[in-house]
Amino acid sequence: MQFPDSFGDFLSSPMFLISLVLVLVVVVLYFAKKKMISPADRSPIQKVKHMHSVIKKGNQPDIPVTRSRQDIITELFESKMNKIGLEPASEAGFIPVSTGDFADYMIEHGVDSETMRAILDDLPTLKRQEVFDVVEAAAEMQDANFTTREVEKAKQLALNEWKRQQRK
Template sequence: MQITVLFTDPLFLIVLVWILAAIAAAIWARRPRTKVAKVKGPLMKQIGKMIGETEKGGKLSVPAVRTRQEIITRMFESKMDAIGLEPSKDGGYIPVSTTPLARFLKDRGVPDDTIDAILAGLMEEKQETEVRAIIDAAADSPEINLVGNELDKAKDLAVEEWKNLRASGKA
């Protein structure tokens, strides 16, 4: 009977409410601080899964990854298919640059990655002599067989390409 008397006392009820509020506040303050956000898309689902695995201390699963080349190739193929063209199978699916210098070097059997490196080097140079030096250095490599008039023509095309890049503001 004493317990029923306590519940009729207003002071006891106020103290009881304060104690319950303090316990609820303590529980609320100790909850995890991370926000549980709804993930959108497959990439975010993979990231969310990896976060969960690290929090649980488990072994991380490696998500499926495509290389940059695969992504570009897939995009290129889909765009070619959309307009009704079939991509060339000769140099891979990704087209190589079609500047006069690139075509000249390609006709002489220079590999695509070497052509790309030469073109990238042209964009970084500040003077015409440096551009000619790039072609000289490239001609010294065993995969490029440029001598005499072909070497001079390659230098002239490189200088022309370099001037065009500077005029367009890309270099």
């Protein structure tokens, strides 16, 4: 290998030019790749660091779009339903919570469904005698129509529901 006699000869040598082109290509590719990474391609840690630096500068960060659990679950449910050839009802808007025999019995006899939902929510926190008192109070409501025998049956159903919830 010959060494060039002057600096001008060194700059015009093919080996230097090839090396310079390779270095420039590597630098351009590095910055192009870095520029191509969008905020969506960043890891969660990088996103948080970016938001932190934006806040430190006093600017308002871009708040990422989030989906609720309900949206994610609904999407998964609908995709699985579509796979097996069923189409879920979209008019309902929600899936009703199933109720037991006690709630059905009380609603059949005129107890308001919202009142019944409140009773069911409080049922696990009540004592045994309080369960009976709540049933009697619900049976005496304005729209409810219970006979003595039906109140006793409602108390038994309430007790069964209370025991079932105590086992959970």
